[in-house]
Amino acid sequence: MFHVIIPARYASTRLPGKPLQDIAGKPMIRHVWEQARKSAAASVTIATDDVRIVEACREFGADALLTRDDHPSGTDRLQEVVSQLGLDSEAHVVNVQGDEPMIPPVLIDQVAANLRAFSAASIATLAEPLQDIDTLFNPNAVKVVTDHQGFALYFSRAPMPWCRDAFAGERPASLPEDIPFRRHIGLYAYKVGFLHDYVRWPTSPLEAAESLEQLRALWFGCRIHVADACEVPPAGVDTLEDLERVRQLLAAR
Numbered sequence: 001m002f003h004v005i006i007p008a009r010y011a012s013t014r015l016p017g018k019p020l021q022d023i024a025g026k027p028m029i030r031h032v033w034e035q036a037r038k039s040a041a042a043s044v045t046i047a048t049d050d051v052r053i054v055e056a057c058r059e060f061g062a063d064a065l066l067t068r069d070d071h072p073s074g075t076d077r078l079q080e081v082v083s084q085l086g087l088d089s090e091a092h093v094v095n096v097q098g099d100e101p102m103i104p105p106v107l108i109d110q111v112a113a114n115l116r117a118f119s120a121a122s123i124a125t126l127a128e129p130l131q132d133i134d135t136l137f138n139p140n141a142v143k144v145v146t147d148h149q150g151f152a153l154y155f156s157r158a159p160m161p162w163c164r165d166a167f168a169g170e171r172p173a174s175l176p177e178d179i180p181f182r183r184h185i186g187l188y189a190y191k192v193g194f195l196h197d198y199v200r201w202p203t204s205p206l207e208a209a210e211s212l213e214q215l216r217a218l219w220f221g222c223r224i225h226v227a228d229a230c231e232v233p234p235a236g237v238d239t240l241e242d243l244e245r246v247r248q249l250l251a252a253r
Contacts, residue, residue: 002112002189003091004041005081006032007074008098010050014239019053019098021243024250026060028237029053031101031250033062038105040112041094047081048098072203073213079195089193092116097186101246102234107187114227115189121151121225122194123217128229130181133174142184142212144226152224155184155212185229188214194222 008019008029015021019029029046036044046057049069057064065084071077078095087093094112096103107126115124127144135141139157146152154160159167166176175181194217204219206212217224237243 001042001092002040002115003085003087003093004036004039004044004096004108005078005093006036006044006046006096006098007077008032008046008048008053010048010053015237015243017052018237018243019048020056021237023101023243023247027056028101028243029057029098030060030062032096032098032103033057033060035101035103035105036096036108039094039108041108043085045081045085046098047077049077075195075213076199078190079199082192082195087192089191089196091192092189093192093195094187094189097236099237100233101237102249103187104231104233106231107185107229107233110227110230111187111189114225115191118150118223118225120223122191122222123214123224124189125152125214125224125226126185126187126229127182127226128185128232130175130183133172135183136175136181137171142186144182144184145180146182146226150225150227152214152218152226154218155210155214157210157212182226182228184226185233187233 012018020027046062046064047067049067054064054066067077067080092115094108111124111126130136136159142155143160144155145161163176166172201220204216207215237246
């Protein structure tokens with residue numbers, strides 16, 4: 001059994017009021033909630049720092065909690081929510097981003113099942129094979145390398161693994177063959193007890209340098225299991241252009 005929590009902030013630098021943007025006659029956050037409810041989750045809760053989102057969620061029947069507006073990270077917000085819900089430290093939660101209106105429910109179930117399957121892991125997450133050289137060198141695309149069991153060794157915005165010979169001169173036109181380049185997919189399952197520990201730890205130097213919260217977990221010795229996603233997830237909504245693309249896709253359905 002697991003629970004889904006959907007963080008939804010009103011203030012977005014590139015797209016203010018993003019969770020309430022209309023897509024096919026519904027606010028975006030409703031699409032995310034409806035997809036999450038198709039998973040095997042025991043409950044789905046929307047967590048937001050804005051009363052306007054709470055009111056909108058309650059209009060379509062979703063459970064919504066108002067959280068503090070000064071959390072330094074999304075993981076801190078998640079910890080407040082599991083505390084409000086009174087979840088046991090052994091419970092599992094899946095964090096589904098509030099800007100993923102087309103998130104496949106099967107991925108939510110997959111990441112939750114992986115956390116159950118790997119008892120040594122405090123976190124489970126997903127990745128996909130990285131297909132082109134531009135993505136490898138794009139700092140907005142987070143890369144991950146793992147050990148032979150699928151446990152994360154490192155996450156980075158930099159190209160990795162670094163192929164010494166292939167990358168010695170100018171950037172090659174294509175990826176070197178037979179190297180497991182993987183792009184991280186930001187869908188996480190957590191053990192609740194880990195979340196309570198996480199918020200007590202200081203920001204790690206690697207986390208600050210890369211601006212990647214999961215590096216705090218690695219810094220303090222937690223294990224993160226990474227599996228290849230069983231289905232390629234559609235891109236989320238970060239910009240107005242993304243919003244229009246998703247509107248067209250859902251209208252076509």
